[in-house]
Amino acid sequence: MTAAIETRDLTRRFKRHLAVDAVSMTVPDKAVYGFLGRNGAGKTTTLKMLLGLIRPTAGTARVGGVDVARDRIGAAAKVGALLEAHGFYGNLSGRENLDLTRSLLGLPKREIERVLEVVEMTEHARRRVSDYSLGMRQRLGLARTMLGAPPVLVLDEPTNGLDPDGIADMRRFLRALPERTGATVLLSSHLLGEIEQTATHVGILSHGKLVLEGELARLKADLAPEIALQTDDPARATALARARGFEVLAADDGLVARLKPGEDARTASAALTRALIGADIAVFAIGARSRSLEGIYREVSPPVPVSQAKT
Numbered sequence: 001m002t003a004a005i006e007t008r009d010l011t012r013r014f015k016r017h018l019a020v021d022a023v024s025m026t027v028p029d030k031a032v033y034g035f036l037g038r039n040g041a042g043k044t045t046t047l048k049m050l051l052g053l054i055r056p057t058a059g060t061a062r063v064g065g066v067d068v069a070r071d072r073i074g075a076a077a078k079v080g081a082l083l084e085a086h087g088f089y090g091n092l093s094g095r096e097n098l099d100l101t102r103s104l105l106g107l108p109k110r111e112i113e114r115v116l117e118v119v120e121m122t123e124h125a126r127r128r129v130s131d132y133s134l135g136m137r138q139r140l141g142l143a144r145t146m147l148g149a150p151p152v153l154v155l156d157e158p159t160n161g162l163d164p165d166g167i168a169d170m171r172r173f174l175r176a177l178p179e180r181t182g183a184t185v186l187l188s189s190h191l192l193g194e195i196e197q198t199a200t201h202v203g204i205l206s207h208g209k210l211v212l213e214g215e216l217a218r219l220k221a222d223l224a225p226e227i228a229l230q231t232d233d234p235a236r237a238t239a240l241a242r243a244r245g246f247e248v249l250a251a252d253d254g255l256v257a258r259l260k261p262g263e264d265a266r267t268a269s270a271a272l273t274r275a276l277i278g279a280d281i282a283v284f285a286i287g288a289r290s291r292s293l294e295g296i297y298r299e300v301s302p303p304v305p306v307s308q309a310k311t
């Protein structure tokens with residue numbers, strides 16, 4: 001089956017700054033793909049290239065099997081996008097605002113009722129948009145991206161600015177979208193918690209590079225546990241643990257010995273304790289702990305220097 005979105009070495013340079021650096025990403029059909037990265041990592045620039053709004057410096061992007069550079073209009077027909085600005089007319093109702101887009105796209109009237117229903121806004125559709133809460137505007141925005149039932153939805157930070165109820169609502173919609181509408185969803189966020197609760201797949205962008213991509217459940221299952229330890233001789237402890245096949249990292253409060261996936265953490269820490277004591281190294285503390293996706297995110301995605309982040 002063709003992927004809903006596929007890029008190969010997609011690159012965008014702004015003068016001397018490489019905003020997107022040879023990104024090859026694959027968003028499987030019917031996935032909710034969380035596109036994760038810190039502010040300034042290059043997410044919006046990537047999304048704009050997928051939508052044909054800016055040209056890549058190099059590389060290719062295919063949306064719904066259509067090459068965006070070769071057939072911009074054809075690719076645009078495959079995708080509905082929710083970017084930051086809503087551009088709704090406050091003095092018109094939700095339904096009237098949707099109707100403007102519907103008639104531009106030449107779609108039948110019943111499309112409006114369908115999308116209003118999907119975002120559970122039918123009962124508010126007659127109210128003026130100026131009276132809507134931000135969460136309602138966001139839902140209306142989502143409804144507009146779904147007009148014409150494009151197979152791919154691209155949503156840039158869809159929960160930005162929402163209150164906790166609005167966030168919970170939006171997450172619920174997004175999770176259910178592939179099943180309810182058959183669409184594939186690509187959503188960007190700088191919050192891991194957001195992605196963990198919503199997405200089936202994740203791609204992490206750091207300094208313009210895709211540093212990790214995969215199915216969320218699999219990535220979590222593959223996270224090897226690790227052993228945190230404090231000793232009186234970190235250098236020898238490191239050498240000893242490495243000799244026993246551990247990957248050893250320095251941490252703020254001592255050392256971290258990483259296990260291989262599937263290895264039993266308790267057995268490994270007991271064996272390591274014995275080995276350390278046998279080598280006359282004093283062990284102050286040792287304990288197995290599980291690795292979180294949060295830890296991985298921090299590891300693979302260091303903060304963007306302030307000079308490069310947008311203001």
Ligand SMILES: Nc1ncnc2c1ncn2[C@@H]1O[C@H](COP(=O)(O)OP(=O)(O)OP(=O)(O)O)[C@@H](O)[C@H]1O
Nearest residue numbers: 014019037038039040041042043044045308309310
């Ligand atoms: N039109 C532009 N001209 C020059 N530099 C730009 C332009 N657009 C983006 N950049 C730079 O490219 C980098 C990536 O920006 P981008 O907006 O894609 O990041 P992002 O991951 O979407 O961040 P955010 O979450 O803050 O929107 C940043 O360093 C930004 O300053």
